[in-house]
Amino acid sequence: MDDPTPEVADQEAPSSGIAKAQPEVGPPLVEMVNVWKRFGQGAGETVALAGVDLAIQPGEFVTLIGPSGCGKSTLFNMIAGLTDTDSDGSVVFKNKPQRDGELLGKVSFMPQKDLLFAWRTVLDNATLALEIEGVPRAKARARAEAMFPEFGLAGFEKHYPHQLSGGMRQRVALMRTFLFERELMLLDEPFGALDALTRAMMQRWLLEIWEKHRRTVLFITHDIDEAIFLGDKVVVMTARPGRIKTVETIDLPRPRGAEVITSPEFIEIKRRLLGIVEEESLKSFASAGAS
Ligand code: ADP
Numbered sequence: 342m343d344d345p346t347p348e349v350a351d352q353e354a355p356s357s358g359i360a361k362a363q364p365e366v367g368p369p370l371v372e373m374v375n376v377w378k379r380f381g382q383g384a385g386e387t388v389a390l391a392g393v394d395l396a397i398q399p400g401e402f403v404t405l406i407g408p409s410g411c412g413k414s415t416l417f418n419m420i421a422g423l424t425d426t427d428s429d430g431s432v433v434f435k436n437k438p439q440r441d442g443e444l445l446g447k448v449s450f451m452p453q454k455d456l457l458f459a460w461r462t463v464l465d466n467a468t469l470a471l472e473i474e475g476v477p478r479a480k481a482r483a484r485a486e487a488m489f490p491e492f493g494l495a496g497f498e499k500h501y502p503h504q505l506s507g508g509m510r511q512r513v514a515l516m517r518t519f520l521f522e523r524e525l526m527l528l529d530e531p532f533g534a535l536d537a538l539t540r541a542m543m544q545r546w547l548l549e550i551w552e553k554h555r556r557t558v559l560f561i562t563h564d565i566d567e568a569i570f571l572g573d574k575v576v577v578m579t580a581r582p583g584r585i586k587t588v589e590t591i592d593l594p595r596p597r598g599a600e601v602i603t604s605p606e607f608i609e610i611k612r613r614l615l616g617i618v619e620e621e622s623l624k625s626f627a628s629a630g631a632s
Pocket of ligand 1: 380381387388389407408409410411412413414415416581
């Protein structure tokens with residue numbers, strides 16, 4: 342670990358003068374140090390990640406944005422413990438380098454698809470991770486039932502997933518992720534398939550929940566507004582092979598309501614990030630055209 346907080350060098354000084362929501366003190370909860378990932382070999386080799394350095398502090402809400410194919414899901418899978426890093430670098434969790442699936446079970450995650458089981462009720466879907474963990478069914482159910490009101494699902498315990506709207510299904514999947522109480526929560530585009538209005542409501546709701554529970558979150562998105570609105574930090578990745586292009590600290594005050602997205606500070610951050618993201622998206626587009 343030559344440089345424990347490599348992203349700090351890239352950050353611009355906050356322009357708003359508002360105190361930071363999450364001061365960066367102490368060791369990171371998770372740190373990626375020179376992380377590489379290659380798939381295939383020889384002419385068929387794809388370099389998905391090429392020296393990623395990223396630190397996530399305890400309690401932070403970090404959003405990650407980058408062009409399609411830049412390695413976001415690969416990074417997600419690595420932090421979830423589903424994929425190993427190549428031997429060049431390491432993923433460090435609470436100061437300990439992690440190998441061979443060691444991270445599995447230490448992190449709760451919600452993949453892009455909600456993965457609700459059609460044949461299980463909403464309540465039984467919510468308790469799934471707890472049951473797999475060995476929590477007795479009655480106890481798991483009691484814990485889940487207590488969270489239904491907070492997740493806007495009271496009265497839907499015995500419904501089946503097909504009886505719910507898209508937003509409600511995502512809340513069930515999120516509730517399952519919250520119930521699997523881990524210090525780090527990974528969310529891969531949880532609102533990607535929702536209409537704009539539902540999405541905006543879900544973002545505000547997620548912040549309320551997060552402010553109450555204060556878990557550390559890594560949230561992947563394609564949407565710059567979403568990344569800025571939610572995050573303490575927005576991490577921008579380069580076109581493939583994925584590296585960290587920049588890390589923008591978002592000093593917008595919390596709690597954040599709908600009015601935040603029309604504030605001059607928000608618009609200025611968006612203008613800056615759009616330029617960077619568009620540059621990378623064009624590179625990604627060009628290389629896809631060339632191959
Ligand atoms: P993103 O989530 O940013 O769209 P991914 O992490 O899914 O990107 O993929 C990064 C690159 O790695 C892509 O070019 C993808 O085709 C490649 N890739 C991902 N997983 C595999 C795999 N299991 N085998 C081969 N190539 C893969």
